[in-house]
Amino acid sequence: MTESTIKGPGDPGFSRRDFLRGSGAVAAATALQTHAAAANQEGQAAGPAIVRGETTITLQVNGESKKVTVEPRTTLLEVLRTQLDLTGAKPISHDGSSGGSTVMIDGKPMSASTLLAVALVGKKIQTVESLGGPKPDAVVKAFVEHDALQCGFCTPGFVMAVRAFLDKHPQATEAEIRGGLNGNICRCGTYANIIQAAIAVVKGGK
């Protein structure tokens, strides 16, 4: 009879720790030790201190100021989804390896699941919802026209990735498109249609 002391491969699945440890995000690593501790039955006694307490901050989301209440450990993804009813960014993987929670921070595509809300005060946060509305963005329209979605769960992240990529490479060739959009995962297999959608946006000059 043993108390569990599993290490390494016994990880039951909270993986932000490894990702953030390497990223130099000290605050993040501290806050997210909660996840790490869950992974280790052994890590209970000597775990790091957890910084507690809620604070109200203001975030710039899709051009509007939004007051939200966060803990140090609260991710942007959690804030968007649970406080702002912006559920386009999806919780597909903790560590950004799926691209499912892609948003733009000051115009750069990033995974909302790997960002702490407290660190984003003063930044411009843009979510996929800003590309919808009565006059959808060219990327959204191209996705629909080329049927570049099936179940649609990865689609918002992909739309943001394509938008960000084409903002940076408005004249992208097909080869560049195939080479530049590999940070997102689709399980239904919509890649062929996404390539066509992206090509169409380039051709349309938008």
Added chain:
Amino acid sequence: MADNSYSWPKAEETSALGKRVNRIDGVEKASGRAKYTYDIQLPKQLIARALGCPHAHCKIVSIDTSVAEKVPGVVHVHVFEKAKPGSEIQWQGELIAAIAAESDGAAVEGLSKLKIQYEMLEVFVDDANLAAAQAANRATKGGGKEQTEREPGDDDDEKEFVTAEFARLFKESKYVIDGFYGIDAITHCCLEPHGATVAWNGDKLLAYLSTQNVSGTDEQFADGLKIAADDVEVRCEHIGGGFGSKFAPDYWGVAAAEISRATGRPVKLMLDRDQELKIAGNRPSAYLKVKLGADANGVIQVWDSEHWTSGGATGGGVPHNGVIPYVFEPKNYRRSQINIQTNLGPQRAWRAPNHPQACAITHTAIDDLAARMGADSMDIFLRNLGTDDARRIGGAKPSVYRAEIELAAKLMDWKAKWHPHGKGAAKGSVVDGLGLAIHTWGGGANDSNCNLKIHPDGSVETFCGTQDLGVGTRTAIALVLSETLGIPYTGIKVNLGSSKLPVSGPSGGSTTIGGVSESHRRAATDALAKIGDLVAKKLGVAADTLVAANSRIGVKGQPDKSLSWKEACNLIGMRPLEVTGSFKRGTPSPLSNSTVGGVQMAHVLVDKDTGVVKINKFVAVQDMGLVVARKQAESQIYGAIIMGIASALFEQRIADRASGAFLNSELRDYKLARLGDIGDIVVEIYEPESERSRGVIGLGEPPVISPGAAISNAVANALGVRVPVLPLTPQRVLEALQKAGRA
């Protein structure tokens, strides 16, 4: 029009059926507005997270929840029934406890404070290794069958006869192939994990569930919660991935409802990413040893195989019956199956259950026969089809496969690209190769009921307890109604995704499109007949002279003898016209059918120095009877091929032999195809009148079957060496080359 029998219009007379249109929920999904189970946020909702067992095989000795309960923000701790002290856990990731809290962080922190004692038990996860499984007592006979063309004589001992007959057949065979082939287990890996968001209103449960089975999961919740089924409503407007694993609420869905009942607050419990991969479904592995004999033309005369397969801890696996060898039906065969029980999560139905594996482990043997003969693989496949009168193949007719192979070969430019196995020109270390495989599937229509409502103002909506897995079910329903009523598909409201709507079958086995096309064509035809009678009376014409087209109902070719759709609907009266449409699975119908055939060809590039395989071009030709929503059907074929490329080249569940841990259960390690990995894919729907006239047949499963074998065969053609087990990782390619002395 008064004719109340049901049929489809001819291909050249359609206005909506088979047209390329945008899906009706496209913008909603692409702009993030579509709400999935994971997105539902109810007032005062708690978030629950679960702890998966870190060990693959153990006994739970004790669980102490006292510290966890005191974590700020933690509201409720739930210990799962199967993890109560004394219980045996059979696979890693099995849920032990769930904690409901005010925030995600608090729930996870609470889980970290659970104190659990485990007693470790012996672990076995090496499902590819038959000898090891036998030594560990994990292998059991899964049945088998033998058949010979010649019958034993009255005086013959049957066993001796069969043995002698097989010996004779192999002796007489011009070519004998001894082969080994395999395919590792993969997971469903739904991007929206399994889970539920639930709320009680008094004694009634509202459950948002990520499910392929809207009409059938209310009863399952009720069973688990000991309440009446009519006190449950299951909703699923959108589902983030359903490939055969989401037919039930699962014990964690029921637990969400129990936690909600205990706390008096709505609860969301979704699996974590690695729990999704570990416990929420996988496709069984399969490994096969075969000896086959063929005549001088490469026609298989005798097949003798043994395969071992694992469906995980709960047993089962790829059966020998019906799929080994795949599609081809040699007149003499002997096949046996061994099931291997492991300490890995239990299998669930995975898109075209058993077919992709069976195809991958047997069509490779047929390609090896072609390689041995120095023949063109396509010719050998063709010679083994037989004819429609003398078939050597099951499923679709030989003539369908023949036509599809010829079409695919043209699209691939097969004859120009072909070279004998291992004899292509190399560009540096890169060689190219061609491979093909064929497949079949049933796809008959499932049960479906709908309630079609036509309002006096001309608006049309339908209510149907089906679900749209992302294949475009909403759009297909709208097209069927548009075709039948002669109005645009875009204005039609399709309500689905609730168990309170008319019952429709689960979406599994490619049965949905047939079912919903049946119910809606029937309802709309009946509704139109009723409106037609009113219009006929108004216009003073015979009802059977009327047609509905371009938003008008009237006598064909006489514009003055017609009413607009709105005017016609005005005749209904004050209240809407409501018509039900019903179809019972298995009923012979001119509207739907079953059994399709498909052919796929792959052209690959293989770098012999690195072992990396790249898809250059991939061609799929698929029969699916009558096409309803063409653009979405094509998307589904593209998607199936891309899924197939993933399991052919990248995707595998990797388990640690010592601990039983599932090592790559996060997406950074669980390799799926990415956008840059797919090459050029060409999709062609084979829809001649002979096939179209059969009616609607499901498409979800068939195109996902052949990619593994087609790609493996292409790699074998490139290298002149078989890489026996899928996925064809660089390591395996290099090992195969080394073994063959070709590195």
